[in-house]
Amino acid sequence: MDPTDPLPKALGSLLESFQAGKKTALARAISLIEDERPGFQGFLHRVLTLGPRARRVGLTGPPGGGKSSLIAALAYLCRAREEEVGVVAVDPTSPYSGGALLGDRIRMNDLATDRGIFIRSMATRGSLGGLAATSKEVIDLMDAFGLARLLIETVGVGQTELGITGAVDTVVVVLVPESGDGIQAMKAGLMEIADIFVVNKADRPGADRVFGDLRAALHLRAGNTSRWAVPVLKTVASTAEGVPELLDAVDQHREYLDESGELRIRQRGRAAVRVREVTERSLRGILWGGEASDVILEAGLDEIQQGLATPYSVSASILKALFAENAT
Ligand SMILES: Nc1nc2c(ncn2[C@@H]2O[C@H](COP(=O)(O)OP(=O)(O)OP(=O)(O)O)[C@@H](O)[C@H]2O)c(=O)[nH]1
Ligand SMILES: [Mg+2]
Incomplete structure (x- = not known):
């Protein structure tokens, strides 16, 4: 999750070729990003420094x-x-x-x-x-x-x-x-x-x-x-x-x-959008990546059908569990 974590080994050599200006490396890096393969954030973090x-x-x-x-x-x-x-x-x-x-x-x-x-x-x-x-x-x-x-x-x-x-x-x-x-x-x-x-x-x-x-x-x-x-x-x-x-x-x-000065304003605006997008993507991953959310969801579905819960109460339970889990 931390973009400064060491890159998977294969990505290290890809990074080298990319920085050396090899077009095949650009093509492979694009596929890496498109497929969101492990380490893609770390790769982007390293190349977007200019x-x-x-x-x-x-x-x-x-x-x-x-x-x-x-x-x-x-x-x-x-x-x-x-x-x-x-x-x-x-x-x-x-x-x-x-x-x-x-x-x-x-x-x-x-x-x-x-x-x-x-x-x-x-x-x-x-x-x-x-x-x-x-x-x-x-x-x-x-x-x-x-x-x-x-x-x-x-x-x-x-x-x-x-x-x-x-x-x-x-x-x-x-x-x-x-x-x-x-x-x-x-x-x-x-x-x-x-x-x-x-x-x-x-x-x-x-x-x-x-x-x-x-x-x-x-x-x-x-x-x-x-x-x-x-x-x-x-x-x-x-x-x-x-x-x-x-x-x-x-x-x-x-x-x-x-x-x-409009260029800087546009670039800042773009950066703001990107930070939000990346954060939301990560949050979604945390939210549905673990088991807890799915377990509460499954249990909640029965309760909703029985009239014992609503989508809102189940959602609140999921968020509560998520924050409790990540509070430490
Ligand atoms: N007469 C004429 N035909 C043109 C001109 N520019 C493009 N065309 C033709 O219009 C058609 C569509 O051109 P494209 O460049 O594919 O248009 P596009 O906007 O990229 O199309 P999509 O990607 O499908 O939305 C092709 O058959 C071109 O040859 C032009 O200036 N004059
Ligand atoms: Mg076209």
């Missing part, structure tokens, strides 16, 4: 909008600048975009052979927030590995993609010309999370309308106190048209975050 360094960019928006294509185009540009790039594609479990994984694989295939790029896709496993349960740890791990640019894709419409704000510095919301997208964005709360809007598939009819709608909506909101004016950009991911401008906007946003 704090966040990477430029973290999240792309989100409705299925099929071109997020993967944009990430591929952005990754090429970053590679041209000799930046090392990490890509995390969070695959939805939603049946509507069952083809996404295959599509991503094909589009990202030629990227995958570039040694300066590390790609990982993860399943959401039905978790809320559009991010897989351990994806924040995986992003932290890539950061710690020294990848300077992290591009994270999450799919969602409505509230499901809001989790991305808890993992990145800059949120890019990708919309397409298909009717109503601008309006959808406003309804779905995307206006609140977007640092940058992109109207992708600008080669299709209707792009100017969505572009105009978004600009108008953002203008109406302009009364807010932020000094960052959310830009709206047009792109054609398939030809990389507008992608250099997108990367510029991302970098400008990062500069704004830095200079305004």
Whole structure:
């Protein structure tokens, strides 16, 4: 439980390879974290000592909008600048975009052979927030590995993609010309999370309308106190048209975050969320890991059926036993 406890032996050598910058070690470390194997907290504790360094960019928006294509185009540009790039594609479990994984694989295939790029896709496993349960740890791990640019894709419409704000510095919301997208964005709360809007598939009819709608909506909101004016950009991911401008906007946003002090505020906020998550996960482990809780629960179920107890009284008994057990 204590993250400073000695690492299991196999993890010691993994740590060494990881710190030596071996990509195979990064891949193995990610699996370690995803499977939550023994010692994974200790491993993270040892590698996360440098704090966040990477430029973290999240792309989100409705299925099929071109997020993967944009990430591929952005990754090429970053590679041209000799930046090392990490890509995390969070695959939805939603049946509507069952083809996404295959599509991503094909589009990202030629990227995958570039040694300066590390790609990982993860399943959401039905978790809320559009991010897989351990994806924040995986992003932290890539950061710690020294990848300077992290591009994270999450799919969602409505509230499901809001989790991305808890993992990145800059949120890019990708919309397409298909009717109503601008309006959808406003309804779905995307206006609140977007640092940058992109109207992708600008080669299709209707792009100017969505572009105009978004600009108008953002203008109406302009009364807010932020000094960052959310830009709206047009792109054609398939030809990389507008992608250099997108990367510029991302970098400008990062500069704004830095200079305004907002970056530190966001990073602190993220850290607070992570501490709570880790603590709650540990507590859950303590709560249901021992036998006592289950024994009281089982006994309580009969009493509930007989009208002798309620879920509340059984829960209170479980907590009482837990605290008594850990009081010393
Ligand atoms: N015409 C046109 N097609 C595009 C553009 N960008 C992407 N596409 C196509 O749109 C489809 C979806 O692109 P993806 O990059 O997979 O979109 P995505 O948002 O990652 O999709 P999901 O991961 O399934 O949500 C693919 O067939 C792309 O080739 C564009 O700018 N113009
Ligand atoms: Mg995709």
